[in-house]
Structure formats: structure tokens, C-alpha cells
Amino acid sequence: MKDYFKAVKISDNVYWVGAIDWGLRDFHGYSTGRGSTYNAFLIMADKITLIDAVRAPFKEELLSRIASVVSPSDITYIVSNHAEMDHSGCLPDIVEEIRPEKVFASNFGVKNLASHFSIPGGVVPVKDGEKLSLGNMELTFLETRMVHWPDSMFTYLGKESMLFSNDAFGMHMATSERFADEIPTPDLERMGAEYYANILLPYSPLIIKLLNRLDGLKLPIRTIAPDHGPIWRKDTGQILGLYRKWAEQKPTRKAVVVYDTMWESTATMARSISEGLAAGNVSTKFMPLKLSHRSDVVTELLDAGALVVGSSTLHNNMLPPVADVLNYLKGLKPKNLIGAAFGSYGWSGESVGQVGDILKAMGVELVGEGIKAKFVPDESVLKECYCLGQAIAEKLG
Ligand code: FEO
Numbered sequence: 001m002k003d004y005f006k007a008v009k010i011s012d013n014v015y016w017v018g019a020i021d022w023g024l025r026d027f028h029g030y031s032t033g034r035g036s037t038y039n040a041f042l043i044m045a046d047k048i049t050l051i052d053a054v055r056a057p058f059k060e061e062l063l064s065r066i067a068s069v070v071s072p073s074d075i076t077y078i079v080s081n082h083a084e085m086d087h088s089g090c091l092p093d094i095v096e097e098i099r100p101e102k103v104f105a106s107n108f109g110v111k112n113l114a115s116h117f118s119i120p121g122g123v124v125p126v127k128d129g130e131k132l133s134l135g136n137m138e139l140t141f142l143e144t145r146m147v148h149w150p151d152s153m154f155t156y157l158g159k160e161s162m163l164f165s166n167d168a169f170g171m172h173m174a175t176s177e178r179f180a181d182e183i184p185t186p187d188l189e190r191m192g193a194e195y196y197a198n199i200l201l202p203y204s205p206l207i208i209k210l211l212n213r214l215d216g217l218k219l220p221i222r223t224i225a226p227d228h229g230p231i232w233r234k235d236t237g238q239i240l241g242l243y244r245k246w247a248e249q250k251p252t253r254k255a256v257v258v259y260d261t262m263w264e265s266t267a268t269m270a271r272s273i274s275e276g277l278a279a280g281n282v283s284t285k286f287m288p289l290k291l292s293h294r295s296d297v298v299t300e301l302l303d304a305g306a307l308v309v310g311s312s313t314l315h316n317n318m319l320p321p322v323a324d325v326l327n328y329l330k331g332l333k334p335k336n337l338i339g340a341a342f343g344s345y346g347w348s349g350e351s352v353g354q355v356g357d358i359l360k361a362m363g364v365e366l367v368g369e370g371i372k373a374k375f376v377p378d379e380s381v382l383k384e385c386y387c388l389g390q391a392i393a394e395k396l397g
Contacts, residue, residue, distance in 0.1 A: 005064035007042065008178045010231055011160045011223060013137070015042045017050070017065035018227075019058035022174045029328060030198035031293045034191065035174030038086050039227045041164060042066055043157060046135025047076035050100075051155055051164045052227055056089035063094065072098045077132070079139070080105040080123070081166040082152045083112035087227055092117040104132065106143055108151035128153075144168065144210055146203050161222035168210075169239045170228030171195040180230040180239070189242065190299075191229065196246045197299040202333040204247040211244050251305030251336045253282050253396050255389075258297055259310030260289040260319040265344035265376050266310045272382040273308055273342065276389020282306070282396060289321035294328040301334045305396045307364055308388075309355045313345040318354050326358045335363065338395055340388055341370040344377065367392050 007015040018039035024032050038054035040062055054062045066072045078100050080088055107125045128143035142154040147168055155164040171191040177183055224232040232239050255277050261267040277284045285300045311322035341355035352370040373381045
């Protein structure tokens with residue numbers, strides 16, 4: 001045990017005992033420039049309970065923080081809200097070491113954990129709405145399927161009005177502060193939006209249902225304790241409201257112009273389109289892919305109304321960075337977008353059609369047929385680009 005890893009008390013009976021991954025820079029394609037935390041929580045009930053665990057390399061940090069409050073072997077129960085390895089990676093080892101009486105997970109959680117590891121003593125399934133007595137306190141389990149895995153669930157601690165929300169309401173942000181109210185609001189909103197866009201966006205319809213369900217249950221929720229980033233102990237409505245806004249994806253007068261270029265022709269077209277958008281009073285995020293990461297593109301789309309994508313043609317194809325970003329966006333299923341394709345070419349010019357086809361497959365309503373420029377756009381093509389920007393502005397209403 002390392003005695004410099006301390007638990008942080010977050011309420012009368014609950015401690016944060018997670019790990020801080022300052023160096024995390026990639027989360028399967030999502031650029032996590034500010035690292036992350038893997039939060040785990042220790043409930044000091046009659047039956048001492050650990051909520052979630054951490055990535056395998058951080059096992060010692062978890063156990064050391066627990067040991068700053070209580071001997072890990074005093075833990076009676078472990079609840080695994082989600083089988084993904086950032087929360088379960090060290091689970092087999094700590095179960096072996098701690099030997100809790102029981103480990104609990106959702107039905108899917110039991111199956112998914114079994115597909116990852118052999119947990120000594122097995123895992124007990126719990127149902128949606130099921131309660132578990134900890135002696136002087138009680139937990140309630142709420143299934144949250146596909147937010148964002150089939151096994152995901154929330155655990156609610158009534159005595160503290162605390163919702164352990166697993167991946168929901170979290171953010172990839174390593175900080176020395178443990179609470180959201182210690183972090184500037186613009187940072188929280190940006191990092192929360194980034195996380196939502198890159199992890200949860202495809203499940204937005206389910207998230208609206210989940211938020212409605214939480215409203216309907218009328219559970220007092222004083223604290224939201226997610227498994228990544230800061231804990232919401234004041235004004236939980238702030239993050240709940242942001243989630244509703246992000247899940248609804250109501251389009252605004254904002255356009256994201258994304259492109260890659262070989263000899264600046266496609267870039268010149270992008271600039272003309274952006275001028276047309278600006279003339280139509282559309283706020284434009286100009287994102288050359290040599291300078292913009294795919295995860296920033298999807299974050300900017302969260303409140304956008306238009307996606308305009310440009311690529312030169314190279315070897316009968318769109319440029320690789322454009323294929324990369326479109327493949328990523330297609331999987332994340334942004335909604336309520338209009339858009340267009342454009343690009344330069346030398347002799348075959350397939351890229352514009354390819355980009356347009358992917359945009360259509362994503363459900364983006366295309367404005368126009370796409371604009372192509374042979375080698376270098378002349379004044380008439382640049383005027384066409386400008387008019388495309390204006391047409392998108394008009395359609396955004
Ligand atoms: Fe933070 Fe789905 O794991």
C-alpha cells in the first residue's frame with residue numbers, strides 16, 4: 001500500500017477511492033488531452049461496499065485509497081455497475097485479495113464480466129429496481145441498458161441521496177479537484193460536451209428516456225457520482241440539464257466546415273463556403289483536418305445545424321483524414337444536420353460523390369449536389385461555393 005494515496009470524503013458515509021490517470025491521451029479514438037479519472041466509491045455502511053473498480057494498472061492506487069479509510073478485507077460487497085475494463089480491469093485481482101462476500105452486477109453485467117474474466121466466487125445478478133440492504137443503508141439498482149453498454153446500470157444510495165451513475169454524467173478530465181463546483185463552469189461544459197459527443201451521442205434517444213425516467217421516479221438526488229471526472233454535489237440540475245440539451249441535439253445556426261486538401265484548392269473552396277455562411281449570419285467552425293482531431297469535430301457538431309465536408313480526390317478516393325473523420329462520425333450518429341460535400345480533383349473526381357454518399361447514409365440532408373473544382377477553383381466555382389454557404393444559411397432558418 002502507498003500511504004500517499006488518500007480517500008476523499010464526499011458525504012457522511014461515502015468516500016471517493018478512485019484513480020487519476022493523468023497521462024491518458026486516447027480512449028479508443030477519442031483524444032483525451034486532459035487525461036481521466038476512474039472513480040470508485042466506498043460506502044461505509046454496516047456492510048462496507050465498494051462501487052466499481054479501476055483499470056488494472058491502477059489497482060494499487062485503489063486499494064491504497066481504500067486502506068486510508070478501512071482495511072480492504074473489511075469490504076463485504078462490491079457492485080460492478082459496468083463491465084468495461086476501465087471500471088473492472090482490476091476486479092478479478094481485488095476480489096481474490098479482498099474476498100468480499102458477494103459481487104453484484106446487472107444480468108448483462110454478469111454475462112459480460114464472465115466474457116472478460118473469471119471472478120473468484122462468481123457474480124450475483126441484480127434486476128432493475130432491486131434493492132440490497134447494507135444493514136443501516138440500502139442500495140437500489142437501476143438498469144441503464146446501452147448507456148452505454150448493455151450491462152450498464154446506476155446504483156442509488158437512498159441514505160445519502162447519491163446516484164452512482166457510472167459512465168453517465170462523467171467526463172475524461174484528470175484534476176486535483178474532486179468536485180464539479182471547484183472547476184470553472186466553461187471547463188465543465190466543454191469537457192462534458194466532449195465526453196458526451198464522443199461516448200454517448202449514439203444513445204441520445206435512450207438518454208432522453210433515462211432522464212424522463214429519473215424525473216418520473218422523483219428520487220431525491222443530492223449528489224451524482226459518475227465514474228469519470230468530477231462529482232456533482234451541488235446543483236445536479238446543471239449536468240442533468242446539459243444532458244437533455246445534448247441528447248436533444250436541437251440544431252442551431254452553426255456550421256462545421258471540415259476538410260482536407262492537397263494543394264490548397266479544397267481549402268480555398270472551404271474559405272468561400274465559410275464566407276457565404278458568415279454572410280448568412282451562421283457561426284462557422286472552420287476545421288482543417290491537418291489541425292483538427294476527429295473528437296473535436298464531433299464535439300463541435302453537438303450544437304451545430306450543418307456539416308460541410310470537403311476532400312480532394314486522391315487515387316480515386318477521398319483523402320484518408322476525411323475518410324477517418326466520416327467513419328468516426330457515422331458511428332456516433334449525430335442527428336438533425338443539413339450539409340454538403342465539396343472538393344477539388346485532377347482527372348477522376350470521385351471524392352465529392354463519396355463524401356455526399358456517406359453524409360446521406362448518416363441522415364444528413366444534403367443542400368445541393370456537391371461542388372467539384374478541376375485542379376484549381378476559378379472565380380465561378382468560388383462563387384458557387386459562396387452561394388452554397390448562403391443556401392445552407394437560408395435553410396438553417
Ligand atoms: Fe468508463 Fe464504458 O467505461
